[in-house]
Amino acid sequence: xxxxxxxxxxxxxxxxxxxxxxxxxxxxxxxxxxxxxxxxxxxxxxxxxxxxxxxxxxxxxxxxxxxxxxxxxxxxxxxxxxxxxxxxxxxxxxxxxxxxxxxxxxxxxxxxxxxx
Amino acid sequence: xxxxxxxxxxxxxxxxxxxxxxxxxxxxxxxxxxxxxxxxxxxxxxxxxxxxxxxxxxxxxxxxxxxxxxxxxxxxxxxxxxxxxxxxxxxxxxxxxxxxxxxxxxx
Numbered sequence: 001x002x003x004x005x006x007x008x009x010x011x012x013x014x015x016x017x018x019x020x021x022x023x024x025x026x027x028x029x030x031x032x033x034x035x036x037x038x039x040x041x042x043x044x045x046x047x048x049x050x051x052x053x054x055x056x057x058x059x060x061x062x063x064x065x066x067x068x069x070x071x072x073x074x075x076x077x078x079x080x081x082x083x084x085x086x087x088x089x090x091x092x093x094x095x096x097x098x099x100x101x102x103x104x105x106x107x108x109x110x111x112x113x114x115x116x
Numbered sequence: 117x118x119x120x121x122x123x124x125x126x127x128x129x130x131x132x133x134x135x136x137x138x139x140x141x142x143x144x145x146x147x148x149x150x151x152x153x154x155x156x157x158x159x160x161x162x163x164x165x166x167x168x169x170x171x172x173x174x175x176x177x178x179x180x181x182x183x184x185x186x187x188x189x190x191x192x193x194x195x196x197x198x199x200x201x202x203x204x205x206x207x208x209x210x211x212x213x214x215x216x217x218x219x220x221x222x223x
Binding site for chain 2: 046061062063095099101102104105106
């Protein structure tokens, strides 16, 4: 079975960049599916952020398009989130997830707080 | 973006009861509607997709229905492990969007 695990700093200062890693085991990220980042804000609202596909193409939520980048390292079977110019409104739990046709298999999530 | 609206936002029920959660989409999504369950401190888990198809391993006391813009999730004979939060999500096309959630609590 595929497993996804997020990692990265738990605290980021405003105006800086947020960078997270998703390590995938049990399935090659180049074999198929779409590899997503989704976040859950305090209060529990869920927001799909974007994905990198098995072929390396991207699709981002238009609400984030100017700030987000999702890349990958196929040799390590990892993919990454970079979110620029963060504010306190980016405080959330960030999940990586595998999807096919919009149906997700989720990682455990990692909480990121944006604060000075 | 397609807006997903869930009701109620919270629900209190006893073990053995039957409950229904509803979800409305802002435009026709045919049957491209999923439900997921999230327990406190855990990630969401897929329960239902295509409006009524149970994901692997999901008990038959869960059932989904609806099409177009109106959907529901019914849980028969609530069990202690069913308490948590439930979210609807369309899978009609990106950007994927979610309902605001329904928190199901023990009465």
